[in-house]
Amino acid sequence: MIPIIIPAYEPDQRLIGLLKELSEYPYGPVILVNDGSGSAYEDIFKAAKNLLSEKAILLTHEVNRGKGRALKTAFQYILEHLPKATGAVTADSDGQHTKKSIMNVAEMMLQNQGDLILGVRTFDKEDIPWKSRFGNRLTEKVFTYVAGVHISDTQTGLRGIPREFMKELLTISADRFEFETQMLLMASGQYKIREIPIETIYDSKEDHQTHFNPLKDSVKIYAVLGKWFLRYTLASFSSSIVDLLLFTILCHFLRDQLTAYVAVATVMARIISAAYNYTVNYKIVFKSRENMGKAAWQYALLAVVQMGMSALLATGGVKLLPFIPEVVTKAIVDTILFFASYHIQKKYVF
Numbered sequence: 418m419i420p421i422i423i424p425a426y427e428p429d430q431r432l433i434g435l436l437k438e439l440s441e442y443p444y445g446p447v448i449l450v451n452d453g454s455g456s457a458y459e460d461i462f463k464a465a466k467n468l469l470s471e472k473a474i475l476l477t478h479e480v481n482r483g484k485g486r487a488l489k490t491a492f493q494y495i496l497e498h499l500p501k502a503t504g505a506v507t508a509d510s511d512g513q514h515t516k517k518s519i520m521n522v523a524e525m526m527l528q529n530q531g532d533l534i535l536g537v538r539t540f541d542k543e544d545i546p547w548k549s550r551f552g553n554r555l556t557e558k559v560f561t562y563v564a565g566v567h568i569s570d571t572q573t574g575l576r577g578i579p580r581e582f583m584k585e586l587l588t589i590s591a592d593r594f595e596f597e598t599q600m601l602l603m604a605s606g607q608y609k610i611r612e613i614p615i616e617t618i619y620d621s622k623e624d625h626q627t628h629f630n631p632l633k634d635s636v637k638i639y640a641v642l643g644k645w646f647l648r649y650t651l652a653s654f655s656s657s658i659v660d661l662l663l664f665t666i667l668c669h670f671l672r673d674q675l676t677a678y679v680a681v682a683t684v685m686a687r688i689i690s691a692a693y694n695y696t697v698n699y700k701i702v703f704k705s706r707e708n709m710g711k712a713a714w715q716y717a718l719l720a721v722v723q724m725g726m727s728a729l730l731a732t733g734g735v736k737l738l739p740f741i742p743e744v745v746t747k748a749i750v751d752t753i754l755f756f757a758s759y760h761i762q763k764k765y766v767f
Contacts, residue, residue, distance in 0.1 A: 418502040419523050419577070420445035420474075420495060423510050424487035426452040428461055431512035436468050438516035444523050445502060448474045448491045453481035485589070485596025492583040502580060503530050509574040518575060518615035525613055526577040533608045534577030536615040537570035556638070560598075563642045564605040565763030568612070571601060572638075575615060582608060595641045602645055606767065607706055649759050652697045660690035691720055703767035715766045723754055730754075 421442060425432055439447055447469055451462050466473050476490055488507060495502050506523050508514040514536070522536045538553075553570065561567045574597070578586070582604065591599045604610055667682035675681055695716045699705050705712060727750055734746040 418445040418499060419526055420499060420502055420505050421447045421519065421523075422450070422488060422491040422505050422507045423447065424450045424452055424484050424491070424507075425454065425462075425510035426481055426484075426487075427454045427458055428510045430461075432461065432510045433464055433468065435508070435510065435512060435514070435516075436465050436473075439519070440469060440472070442472070442516075442520075442523075444527075445499070446472050446474050448476065448494060448505075450487040450491050451475065451477040452484070452487040453478040483593035483596070485594070485599075486592040488596065489587055489589075489592075492578075492587060496580070496583060496587075504577055504579040505583070507574060507576045507578065514575045515616050521613055521615065522575055522577045525611060526579075529609075529611060531579050531581070531608070532577075533579065533582060533604045533610045535568065535570065535573055535610060535612050536575030536577075537568075537573055537612045538615060538617040559639070559642055560601070562760055563645050563763075564602055565760060565765075566601075566605040566610060568601060568610065570612075571598060573615075576600075579608070591641065595638045598638045598641045602641070606703065606763070646759070648702045649698070649762075652694060652702050653755065655697070656690050656694035659693050660686050663689055691717075698762060699767060703763060705767035707767055712766055716762070719758065719761060719766060723758055727751055727754055 421439065423432070423435070436447065436449075449462070449465055451458070454462070462475060462477075466475050474494070476494060478487065478490065491505070491507075495505055504526050506519055506526065508519050518536050522534050525534050526532075553572065556571050557567075557569060560571050572594075576597075578600075585603060586600055589596060589599050589603070601610075663686035664682050667685055668678060671678035671682055695713060698716075699707075699709065699712060727747075730750045731743075731747045734741070734750060735743050738746065
């Protein structure tokens, strides 16, 4: 069983048109979530319920709580009341997803149970608004860097979500459009993500309503991506603090014991702080499911390469640009390597 989830806030007749197409959907019920649309929209939801008869499940929020919250309400219902459902397909209520596209996603779910399926739009056609094309490409690039996974349409609402993933998604605090970005970040590295091309429909009618605020909601989406990267930054910063503290303590105790106490303290502090950084990255930053031993030696190899590159590039930079202070050159080199290391760790190590 693969039910369809349609979150709806103040829908119009496009919802009814979509439900008419889905009246013969063979894989389960259609779960419609009225996200606090108000009394003015009662007739539309009644018509939707009557149209699908026993195939419709109508869930209602008394007040608008956001698309993410609506999806989580449906996930909770499926987990509690539909034990035979192996997953669900989410679709938008504004007519952007056709019956054919929804069916294609559902059928791919049946063939690849346990994977996250994304119905992705094509943004290279001439009739696609330039703002949509530019926004998608920018988000695509940023997401690829942050998540280490390339997704060609990060904002698609047509998704096939496996049952086990639904349980994890209930723990996400985001309730509005940024929920879908958080979903992809959580899936990266943990679930196989499959893309399937779908029809790209943009309604040019003046009365077409969208509840996505380009400025406000985009800021929230990028804040989610920034928060993800911030965890890596804080982990690296705390590792540096551990390294400096251990170096200071070891120097204090070894000063009278060894001639080369500075070198010994440096190496010992770096080994311990690296182990700390690896553990934090594995368990908290990237929440990796990679084999811990395999990830450890890959991380160690990356650390050695990064240290060598830092020494090589800093030395070369000082020779090529002698008028720039060494500390500035070193800072620039290490900053570049810092960002490169994040991408490598996310995509290959963890």
